[in-house]
Amino acid sequence: MNAILRSSIAGYALLLGAATASAEGLVAYEIVDGAIPASLTGKPGDPEAGRAALVNRKLGNCLACHTATDLGDEPFHGEVGPSLDGVADRWDEASLRMLVVNAKMIYEGTVMPAFHREAGLNRVMDSFAGKPILTAQQVEDVVAYLKTLKE
Amino acid sequence: GGASADETNLPSIDGVTLQTRAEAPEGHPLTEIISGFEFRTKETQALELDDFNNPGFLMVELGEEAWSTVEGTAGKSCESCHGDASESMRGVRAAMPKWNEAAGRPFTLENQINACRTEQMGADAWKWESDAMLGMTAYIGLQSRGMPVKVDMESGEMRTWWEKGKELYYTRFGQLDMACANCHESNYGNYIRADLLSQGQSNGFPTYRLKWQKMGSLHRRFKGCMDNIRAKAFKRGSDEFVALEAYLAWRGQGLSVETPAVRN
Ligand code: HEC
Ligand code: HEC
Ligand code: HEC
Incomplete structure (x- = not known):
């Protein structure tokens, strides 16, 4: 499958690959000025669901590397990445979406995984092959939650 | 951060000193070479330092x-x-x-x-x-416990294998797209979720791992690390893992052999 297909219809979500729409499939998006202005699903995310996806070890598992004061009730915050406190003051929604979809577009060579990408990966375990880590809706939910992290 | 060793107070077992820190030679990617021992809790360290309690x-x-x-x-x-x-x-x-x-x-x-x-x-x-x-x-x-790791990279075609191991060490694998170096070179001393990252040194293997409730080979550990980043692991004994083993031994030169080490 191609890398990231630039949709000619800006802001319109397209399902790629399989003819049948899959909830796990990769969604096309358009990068504008280094960020992704339009929702991957065309709908706003749900911050509560985003908080859960961010914490869930099988989904975002963002706390593997990050900490956040708002997530103080969750055990085991990582130290590999910066604190997510105030992240919404530092980044607009479009940039936060880019960071979650593929942080390497903003931080070249970063250790942070790209959560909505499947091309260009090496020896992916069979059970995860061809799937992004987070679905389009989960990305939107996580972005919605990140938008609440203001100082 | 992990427990830090006082240079003058290195751990020892029955009078055999364990060099858990070594100066990195020139051209080495690390500034200081540190055994996984230093990153473990006092309790885990104590198990390794007492042969009667060491489950290995x-x-x-x-x-x-x-x-x-x-x-x-x-x-x-x-x-x-x-x-x-x-x-x-x-x-x-x-x-x-x-x-x-x-x-x-x-x-x-x-x-x-x-x-x-x-x-x-x-x-x-x-x-x-x-x-x-x-x-x-x-x-x-x-039988080598306490002796410094010292591998010969000049004989035969060891260099070629070292190169291959080095390349693998810096290659990103899996759905999480991470390399050994992302965790063990750039982030040792940092917690990744509940785990304190070490330099991923090989001097303690085979190692008794509390999480496994068993002794395991170095290649089992490699596989575990690849599983965690959702990568298709190489097979135990494969050329890839042997090359990685050779490269890791070189990265850990000067550290004491700690076999059978205890890790969590
Ligand atoms: C394996 C480590 C790792 C994981 C997992 C990870 N991140 Fe990151 N993240 C980083 C690092 C490191 C940076 C800093 C960029 C750099 O210097 O590479 C970062 C930066 C960020 C930033 C920008 C922070 C700022 O203040 O500029 C955001 C937002 C972010 N991450 C969100 C997330 C979210 C949301 C998840 C999970 C869906 C996540 N990260 C998972 C390592 C990680
Ligand atoms: C996502 C992070 C991550 C990646 C990538 C990773 N590891 Fe690890 N590794 C760990 C963690 C966590 C441990 C257990 C704690 C420790 O010793 O660092 C560990 C432990 C080890 C150990 C045991 C160290 C000891 O003293 O017992 C070795 C050896 C090792 N890793 C080698 C590798 C190699 C080789 C690769 C690449 C194929 C790799 N690791 C990739 C996280 C990682
Ligand atoms: C009939 C003789 C014989 C028997 C039996 C034997 N070996 Fe060996 N072993 C050798 C020879 C000869 C070498 C040297 C090989 C070489 O240099 O290529 C060797 C080398 C080794 C070495 C490498 C030593 C070094 O300095 O690198 C190890 C380790 C070893 N053997 C372990 C074992 C073990 C364990 C067993 C039993 C399961 C065993 N051997 C049985 C003859 C034997």
Whole structure:
């Protein structure tokens, strides 16, 4: 499958690959000025669901590397990445979406995984092959939650 | 951060000092070489420092027994040829993997043991992760405990294998798209979720891992790390893992062999 297909219809979500729409499939998006202005699903995310996806070890598992004061009730915050406190003051929604979809577009060579990408990966375990880590809706939910992290 | 060792107060077992920190030679990617020991809790460290409580010694005993057990068509045991392991096997683990001219490839300790079993004893090769192999590698490894890891990268084609290992070490794998270096070079000393990242050194292997409730080979650990980043792991004993092992041994030169180490 191609890398990231630039949709000619800006802001319109397209399902790629399989003819049948899959909830796990990769969604096309358009990068504008280094960020992704339009929702991957065309709908706003749900911050509560985003908080859960961010914490869930099988989904975002963002706390593997990050900490956040708002997530103080969750055990085991990582130290590999910066604190997510105030992240919404530092980044607009479009940039936060880019960071979650593929942080390497903003931080070249970063250790942070790209959560909505499947091309260009090496020896992916069979059970995860061809799937992004987070679905389009989960990305939107996580972005919605990140938008609440203001100082 | 992890427990830090006072240079003048290095850990020791029965009077044998463990060099858990070593100065990195020039051209080495790290500034200081640090054993995984330093990143573990006091409780875990205490288990390693006491042979009576170190659960890895069950495997060592298994290996010691096998050492003098006759097996195979030649009617020999390891002892028939190698005598007292505390003399003949001293320093062996510290120098592994080692170039083997006849095989035309590096030999890990497992490779050498199986070569002796099949070619010298007329016995079956042991499976990489079998208790028999873990026991023998632990028993032989123990004979080098406290000795500095020192591998010879100049003999045969070791350099080529080192290069291959280095390339793998910096290659990103899996759905999480991470390389060994992302965790063990750029982030040692940092927590990744509940785990305190070490430099991923190989000096303690085979290692008793509390999480496994068992002793495990270095290649099992490699597989575990690849599983965690959702990568299709290479096979135990594969060229890729042998190359990584050779490269890691070089990265950990100067650290004491700690076999059988205890990790969590
Ligand atoms: C394996 C480590 C790792 C994981 C997992 C990870 N991140 Fe990151 N993240 C980083 C690092 C490191 C940075 C800093 C960029 C850099 O210097 O590489 C970062 C940066 C960020 C930033 C920008 C922070 C700022 O203040 O500029 C955001 C937002 C972010 N991550 C969100 C997330 C979210 C949401 C998840 C999970 C869906 C996540 N990260 C998972 C390592 C990680
Ligand atoms: C996502 C992070 C991550 C990646 C990538 C990773 N590891 Fe690890 N590794 C760990 C963690 C966590 C541990 C257990 C704690 C520790 O010792 O660092 C560990 C432990 C180890 C150990 C045992 C160290 C000891 O003292 O017992 C070795 C050896 C090792 N890793 C090698 C590798 C190699 C080789 C690779 C690449 C194929 C790799 N790791 C990739 C996280 C990682
Ligand atoms: C009939 C003789 C014989 C028997 C039996 C035998 N070996 Fe060996 N072993 C050798 C010879 C010869 C070498 C040297 C090989 C070489 O240099 O290429 C060797 C080398 C080794 C080495 C490498 C030593 C070094 O300095 O690098 C190890 C480890 C070893 N054997 C372990 C074992 C074990 C364990 C057993 C039993 C399971 C065993 N051997 C049984 C003959 C034997």
